[in-house]
Structures are given as structure tokens and as C-alpha cells.
Amino acid sequence: MGRSFGHKEHLVRVAGLFVCGLLAFLVLQALLVPRDFGVYGHYRAGALDDNRARPVTFAGRAACVECHSDVPDAQKGGRHEAVRCEACHGALALHAADPTEQKAQRPDSRVLCARCHQMNVGRPVRFPQVDVAEHAGKEACTSCHAAHNPGLGGEAGATP
């Protein structure tokens, strides 16, 4: 066979090697690159679904008020009207899925309220803040303030 190509034999050999290399590359690429790679861009399209697959731990306010419809009424017009349930009560998707087995815990007001309302110079000046120890002593915040509508002196929801 070598004879038949004469002086061009070395070129044919190189070309043969090149074709073999190309074939090997194409076969490996087909085997290794996932089918959905490059559908939207230089990534695996299935990664979108992988990211989507995680379970939800915060149920969202809409799920809470399906049962606790009295709370938005209590919040209405108050300073905590816009505060969503799980901002204070914590992640409750499990409770929303199975309200009888998974009970929600009532938060400790001394810890919870202080997270937002303890005096701190970094907080916006108009935000209501107190030195909790000086303001309440050992008293629980909820003995004076209704958590869902913590009115201040004279406002609706204020308790003496």
C-alpha cells in the first residue's frame, strides 16, 4: 500500500492519525458530556432542576394565614402589620404540612423582641429601640405589649 502513495505516504499516515484522534475525541465527548449540556448555555440544563429540588423550610405567610386567619386581623393597622409570621416564629413549613404532629413553639419574648428592639447605635434612629433591662426589668415584653399589635401609649392595641 505504501508504494501506491509514493512520496506522499508520510502525509497519508499523519492524516490517518489525525482522523483517528478526531474520532477518539468525538467518541469521548459523546460519552462524557451530558446530553443536556449547552441547551441554555455553557452548563448542564438539568442543574436548574437540581437547584429547584431542595425542600422548602419557610412556609410563607400565605400558608400560615390559611389556618391562622385571625392574626392578620390582629395585626391590622398596627406597627407589626407588615411583619411576616416566620420573621418571629421561625421556619414552619413542617408545621404547615402537618399541623397536628409538628407543633410550633411560642418564642420567648425577652429574647425575640430584643433582637430587633434592643438599643443599638447602628439601628435607624426612627426605629423604636429600648434598653431592655432598663425598660422592662425582669418583665416579659408581652405582659405589656401585644406581640401582634404592639401599640405604644395611646395607640390602638396598647395595653396599660
Place this chain on the structure above:
Amino acid sequence: MRTDRRDFLARSTHLLLLTGAAQVAFESVLRGEPEAAPNYKTTDHWWGMVIDVEKCIGCGNCVRACKEENDVPKEPFYFRTWVERYHVPEGNIEHPEVDSPNGGHDGFLEKYRPGDGSKNFFVPKLCNHCAHSPCVQVCPVGATFESPDGVVLVDKSYCIGCRYCVQACPYGCRFIDPRTHTVDKCSLCYHRITKGLTTACCEACPTDARVLGDLKNPKDPIHEYLRTHKVQVLKPQMATGSKTYYNGLDGSVR
């Protein structure tokens, strides 16, 4: 039946065309339908976030919520979102004192005296979900990407843990998960926003200092907000196309 050459050619051409069409159809079946969630089309959304610095009270709710929702390692302290406290001596915005004890996870103990002439405020931070992300550009394997709905995501099964993106992110939003040795970052709660919920941090924020917005939805209040407020992105000089807009951002914030 007699077949002449004309017939034969016409039929073969039809067959060839059909094979091609079948091939295209078969390929799209093989790669699966990515729009598995009903009623959610990636092309209908373009997610961003608005952060109002003047509303942030540094309670750390967002940090705790994010850790819980996204299984972010509790110890050592890694974060997908965190809160920074800025202490700016009067007029000296070039040299702010910044701290973020445990990322703000446990709140901020009072450290500065009121009335010392300084300016103090909190700045929540998270992935800016840039439209031209430096982190995406450097990934050598296509493990991180901007999704069609504008969220920068990580393909954990593809990440080789080379840490290139960790260095490329100008905002320091990425870390290597010590359990999997792959990169992790804010996914803008992709599993929530594709189901019509807001992100865990926005859900838990008591003052609405951070609000998720869909920039492709003309009815989303984010448009009104961006029109009526003087907003800024972090490090605009880097032209990252950040979609996390800050209202009331001080010049000292880096």
C-alpha cells in the same frame, strides 16, 4: 409498481428530511423537559433584589433564615448572606470600621457609644446575581452559570472545587462547602422563587429591608421602587451588571 429515477430521488429526499426532523425531536426528548415546574417559565422572569440600608436594623434574621433554608454549614461560619456593621468616623468615608461578628448571625452587641460623632449603619450582603458575573466567566467546567431567569447558580455535581470563582467574585459571596468540597453561594432561594414564594431572607426580614423583585414582570413593585429611589449597586466600576440594588448606600460601603 414501477419506480423511475424521479420518484426514487423524491422519496429518498423525503426520507432524509424526515430522519433529520426525527433526530431533532429525539434529541429534545432525550435531554428532558427543563421546565418541569408547572406554570414557571424561566424566560418569563429576571430576578433581582432591592435592599434598603435605611431599613436594616441588624437583627440577623436573614442570616439565620438563610442558614436554615439552605443548609449552610453552621460551624465554621460560612454564609450565603451576611450583615456588616459600618462605623464611619465623621466625614471619613474612606476609612470605615467594618465588622460582621459571625456574619450577624447572633445579632450585634453594642460596641460604639451613641453621640461620638460617627455614623453607624448595617448593610446586608448577598450574591448580587450579576448579569455579567466574573465568577461565571472564570469557571473552567461550566459548573456555575447565569440561569435564563437571571440567577447565578452552581451545579454541585459538576463543580471540581478549584476555587477560581471564589477569587473572582468581587463581593466575596462564595465559599467552599467543607462537607462536599464544592463551591456554594446564594441561589436566591431558586427552589422557592420558582414556586412563587419569596426568598427565605426576605420572608424573615421584619422591616422589609430586602425585597425580591422580578424585573421582567411589569406589575412587580420593584419598578416603581427603582423609579422613585436613588439606588446604587456595589462596585459599579466593575461593570458586573449587579441586580442587587441598594437604597441609601453610603460611599464608605465597599
